[in-house]
Amino acid sequence: MIALKVNGISRQFNGDPKMPLLWYLRDELGLTGSKFGCGEALCGTCTVHLGGEAVRSCVTSVADAAGREVTTIEGLDSDGNHPVQRAWRAENVPQCGYCQAGQIMQAAALLQANPDPSDEEIIEGMEGNICRCGTYQRIHAAVRTAAKEV
Amino acid sequence: MAQIINVSRRDMLKAAGASGALVLGAHLAPRAMFGEAQAAGASAAPNFFVSIDGSGAVTLTCSRSEMGQGVRTGMPMIIADEMEADWNRVKIWQAPGDPAKYDPPGKDAQNTDGSRSTRHGFDAMREMGASARYVLEQAAAKKWGVGAAEVYAKDHRVYHSGSGKSLGFGQLAGAAADIKVPTGDAKPKLKHPSEWKYIGKDMPVVDNFDITTGGASFGADVSIPGMKIAVVARSPVYRGKVKSFDATEALKVQGVEQVVEIPALADDKGAEFRALGGVAVVGSNTWSVMQGREKLKIDWDLGPHVAHDSSTYDDALRASAKKGGLKIRDRGDVDLAMKAASKVVEAEYFVPYFIHTPMEPPVAVVDASRTPVKVIAATQSPNQARHYVAEALGMDKKDVECEVTLLGGGFGRKSKADFICEAAIVSKEIGAPVRMQWTREDEIRNGFYHAACAQHLSAGLDADGKVTAWKQSGAWPSIVGLWNPVAKNGFGIEFGLGLVDLPYNSVPNIRIENGAEDIMIRVGWYRSVNNIQHAYAMNCFANELATAAGRDPLEMLLELIGDADNMDLAKDGVEKYWNYGDSIADWPIMPNRLSNALRAVAEKSGYGKAMPKGHGLGLACHRSFQSYVATAVHAVVHDDGSLHIPRVDVAIDCGRYVNPEGIRKQIEGAVIYGNTVARHGKITTTKGAVDQSNFDDYPVTRISDAPLDVQVHIVEDFLHLRPCGVGEPGVPPFAPALVNAIFDATGKRIYQLPVGDQLKKI
Ligand code: FES
Numbered sequence: 014m015i016a017l018k019v020n021g022i023s024r025q026f027n028g029d030p031k032m033p034l035l036w037y038l039r040d041e042l043g044l045t046g047s048k049f050g051c052g053e054a055l056c057g058t059c060t061v062h063l064g065g066e067a068v069r070s071c072v073t074s075v076a077d078a079a080g081r082e083v084t085t086i087e088g089l090d091s092d093g094n095h096p097v098q099r100a101w102r103a104e105n106v107p108q109c110g111y112c113q114a115g116q117i118m119q120a121a122a123l124l125q126a127n128p129d130p131s132d133e134e135i136i137e138g139m140e141g142n143i144c145r146c147g148t149y150q151r152i153h154a155a156v157r158t159a160a161k162e163v
Numbered sequence: 164m165a166q167i168i169n170v171s172r173r174d175m176l177k178a179a180g181a182s183g184a185l186v187l188g189a190h191l192a193p194r195a196m197f198g199e200a201q202a203a204g205a206s207a208a209p210n211f212f213v214s215i216d217g218s219g220a221v222t223l224t225c226s227r228s229e230m231g232q233g234v235r236t237g238m239p240m241i242i243a244d245e246m247e248a249d250w251n252r253v254k255i256w257q258a259p260g261d262p263a264k265y266d267p268p269g270k271d272a273q274n275t276d277g278s279r280s281t282r283h284g285f286d287a288m289r290e291m292g293a294s295a296r297y298v299l300e301q302a303a304a305k306k307w308g309v310g311a312a313e314v315y316a317k318d319h320r321v322y323h324s325g326s327g328k329s330l331g332f333g334q335l336a337g338a339a340a341d342i343k344v345p346t347g348d349a350k351p352k353l354k355h356p357s358e359w360k361y362i363g364k365d366m367p368v369v370d371n372f373d374i375t376t377g378g379a380s381f382g383a384d385v386s387i388p389g390m391k392i393a394v395v396a397r398s399p400v401y402r403g404k405v406k407s408f409d410a411t412e413a414l415k416v417q418g419v420e421q422v423v424e425i426p427a428l429a430d431d432k433g434a435e436f437r438a439l440g441g442v443a444v445v446g447s448n449t450w451s452v453m454q455g456r457e458k459l460k461i462d463w464d465l466g467p468h469v470a471h472d473s474s475t476y477d478d479a480l481r482a483s484a485k486k487g488g489l490k491i492r493d494r495g496d497v498d499l500a501m502k503a504a505s506k507v508v509e510a511e512y513f514v515p516y517f518i519h520t521p522m523e524p525p526v527a528v529v530d531a532s533r534t535p536v537k538v539i540a541a542t543q544s545p546n547q548a549r550h551y552v553a554e555a556l557g558m559d560k561k562d563v564e565c566e567v568t569l570l571g572g573g574f575g576r577k578s579k580a581d582f583i584c585e586a587a588i589v590s591k592e593i594g595a596p597v598r599m600q601w602t603r604e605d606e607i608r609n610g611f612y613h614a615a616c617a618q619h620l621s622a623g624l625d626a627d628g629k630v631t632a633w634k635q636s637g638a639w640p641s642i643v644g645l646w647n648p649v650a651k652n653g654f655g656i657e658f659g660l661g662l663v664d665l666p667y668n669s670v671p672n673i674r675i676e677n678g679a680e681d682i683m684i685r686v687g688w689y690r691s692v693n694n695i696q697h698a699y700a701m702n703c704f705a706n707e708l709a710t711a712a713g714r715d716p717l718e719m720l721l722e723l724i725g726d727a728d729n730m731d732l733a734k735d736g737v738e739k740y741w742n743y744g745d746s747i748a749d750w751p752i753m754p755n756r757l758s759n760a761l762r763a764v765a766e767k768s769g770y771g772k773a774m775p776k777g778h779g780l781g782l783a784c785h786r787s788f789q790s791y792v793a794t795a796v797h798a799v800v801h802d803d804g805s806l807h808i809p810r811v812d813v814a815i816d817c818g819r820y821v822n823p824e825g826i827r828k829q830i831e832g833a834v835i836y837g838n839t840v841a842r843h844g845k846i847t848t849t850k851g852a853v854d855q856s857n858f859d860d861y862p863v864t865r866i867s868d869a870p871l872d873v874q875v876h877i878v879e880d881f882l883h884l885r886p887c888g889v890g891e892p893g894v895p896p897f898a899p900a901l902v903n904a905i906f907d908a909t910g911k912r913i914y915q916l917p918v919g920d921q922l923k924k925i
């Protein structure tokens with residue numbers, strides 16, 4: 014049995030410890046905000062925070078999260094008003110929206126570690142997150158906007 | 164246009180199976196899509212697109228699939244504007260597939276592709292709004308006992324112009340429910356464009372809050388009671404079949420419950436959008452069934468398409484393009500003009516297969532254990548989904564319902580119902596609802612590919628450097644193969660995607676041909692479709708001709724296009740130009756709009772100014788989906804061959820438009836999509852199987868190689884003309900503008916997409 018915390022709530026898991034966190038969150042807990050895009054740590058749509066750092070939940074097993082704190086997009090801010098979320102709306106970033114939970118979680122972790130990133134650092138920090146709708150210009154602007162507030 | 168139907172309140176209640184309060188769609192999916200309109204008090208529903216409840220809450224229907232193009236914002240904006248609703252009090256309800264109700268223009272049965280939602284729906288949505296305003300105004304006039312001419316709706320209220328008294332929409336809903344909407348000449352008047360308050364103004368995406376908080380509901384986010392999850396092992400080669408399989412090991416995986424064969428589609432049936440067959444692993448969670456699938460042992464009969472190998476097929480396409488054959492446009496006498504030319508230039512351009520890679524792989528939930536069968540899917544085309552699911556299950560289409568979730572990208576992939584049919588077949592077999600989940604590998608290896616295409620071009624120049632003859636011949640595997648596997652030529656729709664409508668109207672002699680080739684894989688629509696290769700070849704070749712003639716590329720391009728306000732293809736022997744399904748009288752081909760957009764982008768991008776070494780500015784322009792788009796790419800090629808794009812300017816003339824913010828976003832996105840096409844996208848096959856599988860070997864644009872300064876210029880000179888497409892037309896001109904910029908920067912021409920590492924070899 015694995016014990017972990019997800020968005021502040023204690024959870025226990027009895028299934029296959031190798032199950033990726035992504036499928037545990039989506040299929041077992043019904044937290045569908047984290048998305049499946051590649052399953053191979055190539056696209057970032059599944060990004061969550063593990064102990065405050067951005068990880069790809071598709072390649073992070075539940076066992077890896079044992080005893081640790083997982084935060085998903087649903088738990089980033091109780092009112093959905095984290096500075097990054099607000100910046101995303103202010104810049105009207107989303108198109109289809111599928112990648113955006115991962116983008117937001119990535120950006121939030123980036124700003125946590127580096128509250129005033131340069132243009133280059135934003136690009137480096139966000140490079141692992143694909144947006145097939147092509148919202149990168151607005152993502153870049155929104156990270157900059159959020160940085161002013163974090 | 165179909166008539167707007169009066170829906171009496173009782174009918175609506177009956178339809179919703181409710182009594183008392185009006186309930187619009189009791190949906191199972193989470194919050195974003197279906198704000199469950201639990202109506203307060205009496206309600207009015209003057210048509211299938213508007214309902215107003217006693218609290219004044221207005222629910223507007225979106226009957227088109229949202230895949231990021233902003234349709235759930237744009238279409239309701241039109242209704243809200245005409246009815247004078249306050250946008251802040253509007254909720255959007257996503258319609259299921261039912262063309263009788265939800266396709267008032269009667270043109271495409273809610274099939275959301277072809278960049279046509281606004282084009283086809285603009286007038287109809289205005290009428291929906293106007294009829295809602297009408298019933299509210301009439302209700303107020305009746306209540307006050309005054310003439311209808313004395314009342315007017317404004318900002319969610321109806322006012323009496325004499326006294327200034329007013330009633331809110333909610334207070335009028337009950338009385339408005341009994342008022343009939345007149346038709347014909349008496350039908351409610353539309354606003355004058357000067358009175359619009361939303362149309363033409365920036366509006367953010369309605370789903371922004373849900374999307375940024377994880378509450379938006381996509382295909383894979385739908386769960387219904389008793390639902391199982393399935394993945395399918397499919398043949399690596401198109402239309403290969405299962406000979407036999409052993410599921411023993413798969414069934415040992417914890418969470419795997421059943422293994423079910425999906426029978427191969429019968430040989431005498433075209434692939435169309437049907438399920439092709441395979442072995443489904445069914446279980447309680449996605450991880451288990453994915454693990455189980457790994458453990459299947461399947462013996463495949465791969466069939467004849469093992470002969471499909473890029474190493475030989477690409478050359479066959481090139482040879483076929485050179486040979487030409489089927490004449491599809493013939494103006495003047497090309498052969499004679501070539502002989503008389505003082506210079507003849509020849510070139511060949513090649514574009515490989517691409518695959519869509521929407522961030523959300525295909526996924527659908529189907530419950531075929533009940534009648535009517537319930538489909539809840541990320542589909543661009545709910546009624547085609549109903550058709551194919553009904554066929555797969557041997558049922559009547561009317562016994563299949565289809566609700567539409569948000570789509571995590573579509574790009575044409577999700578207009579095909581194959582993945583939904585798989586879900587339906589497995590659901591019926593196991594007698595429980597099924598969520599069919601595709602992985603990225605499935606999506607890349609078992610998709611509908613954008614056609615690889617070779618084009619052979621030649622042109623004659625006279626002594627003054629004017630183009631006197633243009634000959635272009637293309638060969639590609641046609642989409643028509645989905646219906647007719649032995650077809651070898653393209654068809655009218657493909658010809659009309661920027662080839663037969665070559666916009667170089669000033670050239671006196673034009674011949675366009677199509678070469679024949681076998682179709683060896685599923686080919687399908689892909690954002691902007693064949694326009695990609697056609698725009699690439701013609702814009703780059705025009706640039707090449709400018710160089711050959713020692714002329715400025717912009718001047719050459721403007722001269723080729725000219726300024727006629729109509730290009731009549733019928734005069735050039737083009738049979739039945741399809742014109743994107745629209746009447747040529749309403750949407751003629753207007754070369755003057757193309758040159759106008761080109762001039763605009765040249766000016767905005769600072770075309771003509773001196774550039775540092777290694778920098779280049781490239782132009783391209785293209786008409787597609789009725790819009791006219793010109794793109795200027797500023798590219799920098801460094802000594803090591805690396806490429807950087809500091810700025811892109813795009814001018815778009817899409818006629819009358821609804822949401823300029825939406826247009827900017829679509830163009831920004833189209834530039835990024837075009838960047839993938841131009842620099843990365845490439846699907847190849849070996850012995851019939853697709854070589855690529857995920858984003859490591861099928862790279863797409865990331866923020867690190869994305870143009871991050873895309874300037875969109877909406878050209879308003881033809882604002883009085885009908886709305887045109889926006890979702891796709893930004894894609895085609897990007898690749899040729901980039902390739903022309905690379906030439907400007909380096910003197911190297913790219914004859915084959917993607918650019919990839921070709922610059923490293925300079
Ligand atoms: S799904 Fe995890 S990185 Fe793509």
Ligand code: FES
Pocket residue numbers: 107108109110111112113143144145146147148231522571572
């Ligand atoms: S918004 Fe669609 S993938 Fe990013």
